[in-house]
Amino acid sequence: MRFDTRLVHAGQPPTPGSADLVPPIHVATVYDRFGQPDRRYFYGRGENPTREALEECLAALEEVPYATTFASGQAAAAAVLSLLTPGQTLVCSDDVYGGTHALFDAAARSGVRVTPWDLSLPDAGERLGDAAMVWVESPTNPLLKVTDLAAAARAAHDRGALLVVDNTLAGPALQQPATLGADIVLHSTSKSLAGHLDVIGGALAYHDPDLHARLRDYRTTFGNVPSPFDCHQIHRGLKTLALRVARQCDSARLLAEALQDEPSVSALRYPGLASHPQHRVAERQMRRPGSLLSFVYAGDPEALMRRVRLFAPAVSLGGVRSLIECPALMTHRPVPRPTRLRLGIDDHLIRVSAGIEDPDDLVGDLLAAVRAGGSAAR
Template identity: 50%
Template sequence: MDAFETLAIHAGQEPDPVTGAVVPPIHQTSTYRQDGVGRLRGGYEYSRSANPTRTALEECLAALESGTRATTYASGLAAEDTAVRSVCAPGDHVVIPDDAYGGTLRLFRKVLAGWGLTYTPVPLADPDAVRAAIRPETRLVWCETPTNPLLGINDIAALAQIAHDSGALLAVDNTFASPYLQQPLTLGADIVMHSTTKYLGGHSDVIGGALVVRDEELGERIRFHQFAVGAIPGPFDAWLTLRGIKTLGVRMDRHCDNAERVARMLAGHPGVTQVLYPGLADHPGHEVARKQMRRFGGMISFRLAGGERAALEMCGRTRLFTLAESLGGVESLIEHPARMTHSSAAGTPLEVPADLVRLSVGIENADDLIADLTQALA
């Protein structure tokens, strides 16, 4: 049983042994009766350390990413913080993308720097730049691919080789691709991170994060950090995410179908100066994306000829594309990254262009989505 769509429905989700329920129950409990001191039923003693609903989700995620261990968290940023602190110590150094997600930059600038960690933003698509940025104290290369919001593509296998040659680990934020489109562990990455809020949950109704690894010792370190710090999802959050995962494959195919059509429309529109979508042949990362992704995803960014004013006005004119942060839900969203999701990068080298608009293309009718964008661009 290794087909993705089958694993998404069955991995970690056997029918309940007591009732036969085909959907894993929501184990809404904080603690568990012990059959004697230290005699635990199924290894459960307290829901910070483990909960059966969360276990089902973690087993499913590990299977989908071809990993051995998964841990889940209250948010994607909680997962990211855990990944960094599990492998780094004060005084260590991390290489990050020079077009990283704004929350990632904020985490490193405002939180981890105060803990004693240093970091260097680098164009990860340039192997020479990555090698030049690595120091003796570098413990981690943090990668996004595709990146948020500029849709940059980074070669996971090449970055893994560079990191490992230097004694560092490679972590990949796989949120934009989802495990359906890309499996970084099979390409040499050591840690995969997800904001499960996005495509994995898929319905804009739950916040969560996850880490997946193959190495058992690394997995144990991460698991201990999860237990000791306690930034875990509740059982209902885990259940909602698990429910969303069941339809991930079919949803991602529709997201990709729609995004490919929208990207082609935008590429031919006179009011658009640049479309950032790895599925377009003129995207600088197109060939790498073809090599390491099943398809090109549901995220598109583009720049407008009228500058920031045109971008802001367009964001206010759409009818089907809802003006909102986040991404990966069944509904289409539009946002202005410079003022919304990436405002924390303002005034830094990672500042995003003011004329940039980002779309999360949903699974509605593609003709309706194109008509909405066309009227908003008019």
């Protein structure tokens, strides 16, 4: 089956005996050990049919045999970091989601050597040293750097390291890192996969059965499982992923093009623009350039976010509603300011997540808000 067909059909077989085209939500926490033919199910913290249906679909979308879902993207990321032991080295993208920064800080306190590096640079593969794990976000959040994933996989595997790719910003509709060599693909399923800003979840996808066993055992031990209802919500959202992402990418491109000549906008970042440093890499490994853009605004970020009507000033991304945020005030506020500035996260950086509203309405709303602030000196 092609990708759009897998979105609708994978993990959705009719329920035996009912011909039900929408599988039910299995809420049971315990199972009759003698009432099931294969006795596969034991306790809801370990096994659940609704959760497994979602995992089957996610694995199919990333073109791997295995996927494991978690209660949040943070929980999924923490599970990956559990594979490291004190003294080992983690080389990671320097520009990552604010919550990932916090997880890396916790890993460092437990004895893991965490080495941030700009993995979008052409010579990044030469800087991996003795890494046991290489963690790539591509595109990154919020600067939208793009890493050559195939090159990163070769460099990591030459050192015997695992390559982890956080695919949250792009999602499987735009890129499939496992097909480019990634060992583990990470998702916050709260974002574009669920798509409606109404559920929290995370997932990992991979080829290796040993990794699958280790990460499932970790989840069962620590209990960070998603609820059956959350899994059902995410699986329902997946059915419209391709349609939503196509509209969002169209709108993001129009927004980026409209902002290019605005005098109060600088450092505009969108992988679909020829001016983006990794534009060619994005063209090669992504089907579309994505639904996010960021820029530095010469005016007051808070005033800008108060002026927009259609963009909700809120964190998260990839949903049907368009969102706007200032990372320094919101998602990356816990990151120390000197670190933010060193990474290029300006106090006036604005990140926009395009939703599925009419593209012309979005462009008009954002341009009006940008222009109303003028080009006041920063």
